[in-house]
């Protein structure tokens with residue numbers, strides 16, 4: 358049984374990873390519907406939050422049906438992190454997560470995200486500043502280390518647990534790897550074998566099938582698995598893994614009607630949350646994933662990303678439904 362503070366996450370939780378420009382409320386809604394046990398917002402800049410930047414503030418939007426939900430922040434300055442933790446606290450999510458894993462230049466250049474892996478004293482100070490400023494459980498998400506020769510995740514976990522961090526999600530890559538190569542969960546397994554570690558450890562990186570999820574659960578002994586890219590356009594990954602773990606059976610893939618249903622719900626959510634113009638525009642990046650695996654779908658995709666009209670999109674969905682009825686995607 359995995360617990361974070363008072364939050365009961367069940368036997369073996371599946372977490373939706375925080376993903377910038379992806380893990381927004383409309384996307385989270387379809388993941389929740391399909392079995393995500395704990396979800397996170399996209400990361401939010403602490404500097405942006407305290408500047409009251411609209412884009413950062415909008416990312417704080419959470420809804421009751423999403424619970425349990427964590428808000429993720431990043432930053433390299435203690436005061437900004439403390440103030441952000443207070444702002445997050447006031448929005449009343451279930452937990453506050455700190456990003457110590459983001460590899461992108463604009464973040465690490467400011468001494469935030471994965472850059473903090475190079476200075477564990479700073480990591481301790483930033484984390485303590487957040488813990489002091491919120492009554493929420495604080496968790497962190499990080500990587501194995503900055504580069505191959507400085508993989509310090511074991512020390513990170515010990516020090517974070519000691520100052521009161523309540524769970525840690527670990528992406529099995531270093532910062533220098535970015536998203537290249539295969540995620541290596543060996544050190545994650547080692548941490549799970551450390552008798553001193555009692556907080557939940559969630560494994561992350563490259564889980565994209567029910568078989569792999571079960572294999573990694575058994576091999577590395579993690580308390581839950583966090584899934585990112587495999588859920589984009591395929592929120593059924595959560596229910597498929599759950600079903601496989603419970604029964605050993607692989608569920609049939611979603612039908613065309615289910616694919617279009619989730620895509621429509623995602624689109625409607627986007628329009629409601631972002632307004633019609635932006636909602637339609639930002640939904641464009643998701644069609645390819647929802648339609649992946651369907652043969653000869655390119656023409657539909659092109660039309661979906663070239664129209665600004667909800668009615669027209671609905672017409673195209675109707676055409677897709679008719680064309681692919683009876684057919685199961687590969």
Ligand SMILES: Cc1cc2nc3c(=O)[nH]c(=O)nc-3n(C[C@H](O)[C@H](O)[C@H](O)COP(=O)(O)O)c2cc1C
Pocket residue numbers: 374375376377378379398399400429456458459498528561562563564583584585586587
């Ligand atoms: C488009 C995209 C955006 C991401 N944004 C964030 C983020 O905001 N915060 C974070 O902690 N990780 C972020 N990540 C990393 C993911 O949370 C996750 O650690 C990574 O994708 C590995 O998991 P996966 O193999 O299941 O995708 C992002 C990843 C992607 C692909």
